[in-house]
Amino acid sequence: MSVSVEVAGGIAQVVIDNPPVNALSRDVRAGLIEAVRTADADPAVRAVLLRCAGRTFVAGADVKEFDLPPMEPHLPDVIAAVEGAGKPWLALIHGNALGGGMELALGCRWRLAVAGAKLGFPEVNLGIIPGAGGTVRTPRLTGIEAAVELVTSGKPVTAARAAEIGLVDAVVDAEDAVAAALAWLAAALARPLPVALSARSVEAPDAAFWAAAEARVRKAARGAAAPGEALASLRHAAGAGFAEAMAFERETFLRLRASDEAAALRHVFHAERAAPRPAELNGITPRPLTRVGVIGGGTMGAGIAVAMLNAGLPVRMVERDAEAAARGLGNVEKIYRETVARGRMSEAAMAARLADFSVGESYEVLGDCDLVIEGVFEDLEVKRAVFARLAEVCGPETVLATNTSYLDPEAIYAGLPHPERFLGLHFFSPAHVMKLLEIVPTGATAPDVLATGFALARLAGKMPVRAGICDGFIGNRILKLMRVQAERLLLAGSTPAEVDAAMRGFGMAMGPFEAQDLSGLDIAAYQRQAARARGQESFAPVGDLLVAAGRLGRKTGGGWYDYEDGKAQPGLPLAVGASIEAARAQVPAKTRARSAEEIVDAILLPMINEAAQIVGEGIASSGADVDLVKIHGYGFPRHRGGPVCYGRSIGFATVVARLEALQAEGLAEAPCAELRAWA
Ligand code: NAD
Numbered sequence: 123m124s125v126s127v128e129v130a131g132g133i134a135q136v137v138i139d140n141p142p143v144n145a146l147s148r149d150v151r152a153g154l155i156e157a158v159r160t161a162d163a164d165p166a167v168r169a170v171l172l173r174c175a176g177r178t179f180v181a182g183a184d185v186k187e188f189d190l191p192p193m194e195p196h197l198p199d200v201i202a203a204v205e206g207a208g209k210p211w212l213a214l215i216h217g218n219a220l221g222g223g224m225e226l227a228l229g230c231r232w233r234l235a236v237a238g239a240k241l242g243f244p245e246v247n248l249g250i251i252p253g254a255g256g257t258v259r260t261p262r263l264t265g266i267e268a269a270v271e272l273v274t275s276g277k278p279v280t281a282a283r284a285a286e287i288g289l290v291d292a293v294v295d296a297e298d299a300v301a302a303a304l305a306w307l308a309a310a311l312a313r314p315l316p317v318a319l320s321a322r323s324v325e326a327p328d329a330a331f332w333a334a335a336e337a338r339v340r341k342a343a344r345g346a347a348a349p350g351e352a353l354a355s356l357r358h359a360a361g362a363g364f365a366e367a368m369a370f371e372r373e374t375f376l377r378l379r380a381s382d383e384a385a386a387l388r389h390v391f392h393a394e395r396a397a398p399r400p401a402e403l404n405g406i407t408p409r410p411l412t413r414v415g416v417i418g419g420g421t422m423g424a425g426i427a428v429a430m431l432n433a434g435l436p437v438r439m440v441e442r443d444a445e446a447a448a449r450g451l452g453n454v455e456k457i458y459r460e461t462v463a464r465g466r467m468s469e470a471a472m473a474a475r476l477a478d479f480s481v482g483e484s485y486e487v488l489g490d491c492d493l494v495i496e497g498v499f500e501d502l503e504v505k506r507a508v509f510a511r512l513a514e515v516c517g518p519e520t521v522l523a524t525n526t527s528y529l530d531p532e533a534i535y536a537g538l539p540h541p542e543r544f545l546g547l548h549f550f551s552p553a554h555v556m557k558l559l560e561i562v563p564t565g566a567t568a569p570d571v572l573a574t575g576f577a578l579a580r581l582a583g584k585m586p587v588r589a590g591i592c593d594g595f596i597g598n599r600i601l602k603l604m605r606v607q608a609e610r611l612l613l614a615g616s617t618p619a620e621v622d623a624a625m626r627g628f629g630m631a632m633g634p635f636e637a638q639d640l641s642g643l644d645i646a647a648y649q650r651q652a653a654r655a656r657g658q659e660s661f662a663p664v665g666d667l668l669v670a671a672g673r674l675g676r677k678t679g680g681g682w683y684d685y686e687d688g689k690a691q692p693g694l695p696l697a698v699g700a701s702i703e704a705a706r707a708q709v710p711a712k713t714r715a716r717s718a719e720e721i722v723d724a725i726l727l728p729m730i731n732e733a734a735q736i737v738g739e740g741i742a743s744s745g746a747d748v749d750l751v752k753i754h755g756y757g758f759p760r761h762r763g764g765p766v767c768y769g770r771s772i773g774f775a776t777v778v779a780r781l782e783a784l785q786a787e788g789l790a791e792a793p794c795a796e797l798r799a800w801a
Pocket of ligand 1: 420
């Protein structure tokens with residue numbers, strides 16, 4: 123049984139024991155109803171202490187039931203039974219009280235949090251809202267302001283903060299928490315019983331409060347619907363009676379549960395849980411990870427070093443000369459100083475991390491590193507020289523990794539000894555912040571070396587995705603295509619501002635042109651030059667003209683936009699307009715105005731097609747992996763689930779048909795065989 127009842131000293135202890143996180147499975151829900159009956163029927167029981175076994179209170183709904191229709195007993199009924207019980211209940215919260223777990227606690231007369239506990243409503247992160255009274259009881263307990271923050275943000279609060287806003291009655295020490303709770307309960311029983319939350323009312327705020335809250339929530343949501351729906355439910359709950367508010371909340375919850383947004387966020391949730399432990403690596407032990415070497419202390423090297431230090435791994439950095447080594451140290455220190463300045467780290471913690479860091483010119487110090495990551499210039503010969511040297515100083519067990527973006531890892535390590543210990547570890551900039559890590563085995567990479575890449579990701583809190591070898595791997599290959607589509611749209615009559623606005627409207631963190639202005643147009647231009655030198659086509663007629671004119675983006679005061687005081691100026695810069703005209707003369711295209719939806723189609727549908735091609739070639743193991751790459755490395759809106767999930771939601775047959783229409787306009791390539799198979 124996952125719920126047990128034991129009576130002693132007039133108190134029934136109801137204990138939920140459903141490992142690993144005491145999720146509210148159907149079994150637990152039924153057990154709680156039974157526990158209410160048992161406690162109510164026992165004349166020896168004065169009150170109930172509800173607590174959980176294991177490492178946490180109820181951490182939420184049961185993920186195994188996510189995709190099933192709701193099953194009886196429904197959670198709102200369970201909580202109503204607890205709240206309406208003849209004996210008053212006290213919830214003792216340790217670990218996490220999240221979602222349904224928090225709602226269950228709200229059904230009790232009192233709540234205690236153990237120091238270190240986290241409490242909150244993460245539902246909006248799954249495209250839904252609390253569906254068992256979270257939006258109705260919370261404002262009746264904490265007041266509307268705290269409830270709005272808690273429910274619409276999806277972010278949990280600490281035990282101390284929960285006590286401050288009245289979400290819990292008190293905080294107790296972790297040691298002897300049960301004894302402390304029993305003593306607290308004995309004292310509480312000597313006082314008048316608090317009114318059940320369902321019988322309380324809310325002080326309704328004025329219209330100005332709601333207008334401000336709505337603007338704030340909408341901005342943070344980036345086009346996701348759930349946070350706004352949560353706000354609407356709270357607003358309704360503040361004005362309506364309890365039963366009516368519960369009905370409204372439940373109706374919203376069930377509607378959202380069936381939405382594309384919730385399906386997309388569930389898809390991402392499942393993909394993220396599966397990614398760090400791919401089935402192919404089951405039973406394979408990774409090599410040890412105790413000390414890491416990093417070659418190069420530029421943008422990537424410094425970020426990677428900080429990511430490793432933050433994961434608890436001492437780092438030895440090697441640069442090409444003393445001057446560059448000093449710059450490398452400066453780059454690492456700068457990242458830490460900024461972190462401290464933002465209040466995200468103490469001076470002492472920074473000093474401790476830096477004590478684990480050294481930098482110099484000699485490769486000899488790398489002898490005892492069990493992983494070395496290379497982040498030097500994107501130049502095949504420079505990289506090959508680095509690995510030849512590493513092969514001399516490192517033992518055969520040391521894992522060697524390249525952070526190349528576009529070079530072929532096979533070519534980087536060709537002919538060097540022990541190729542089984544070599545792979546690509548493609549971090550994203552800034553490497554201490556960005557979650558994505560593309561892990562790129564060569565044909566020779568040993569399974570335990572691949573497993574070491576995934577182990578490193580888990581240690582450093584990265585989202586690992588296995589990628590095969592091709593130009594740009596998964597992420598940059600799709601990025602390149604997206605930029606091609608963006609330029610095709612310019613030739614076909616759209617402006618950079620129209621394209622950027624449409625993509626932001628879809629939910630992208632940034633449009634393709636403003637993103638280029640931020641990173642600098644020269645980086646992509648350099649890649650195109652290298653690709654052309656390899657005999658590949660690289661389409662960017664307007665971008666090429668801007669680079670030739672010295673318009674490299676924000677850093678030169680202008681790129682696709684003009685900048686003043688760091689702000690993009692409205693209107694099409696004359697030079698950009700002239701470049702578009704010049705490119706149109708070279709590549710004749712029919713121009714016409716396009717709606718935001720048409721622009722989004724012309725960019726996203728080819729991305730879906732490319733994703734299918736990438737899966738078809740075996741470069742990505744699944745569409746879900748492509749989705750993770752775009753969400754965690756490229757600002758793709760999480761609530762759309764990634765390009766493949768989005769394609770599935772509109773229907774792959776529809777994607778094929780619309781791609782064919784775009785192809786007829788000269789705006790896209792033909793749908794690939796894999797996409798047709800998906801359709
Ligand atoms: P960078 O120019 O900022 O840094 C390169 C560093 O390597 C310099 O500090 C240089 O002194 C050092 N270096 C050069 N030759 C060396 C040698 N022989 N031994 C030791 N150090 C040497 O470049 P970056 O942006 O950090 O890029 C580094 C690598 O990471 C490239 O392969 C790049 O493609 C890849 N990458 C870059 C990004 C990005 O956004 N910048 C993202 C992912 C991957």
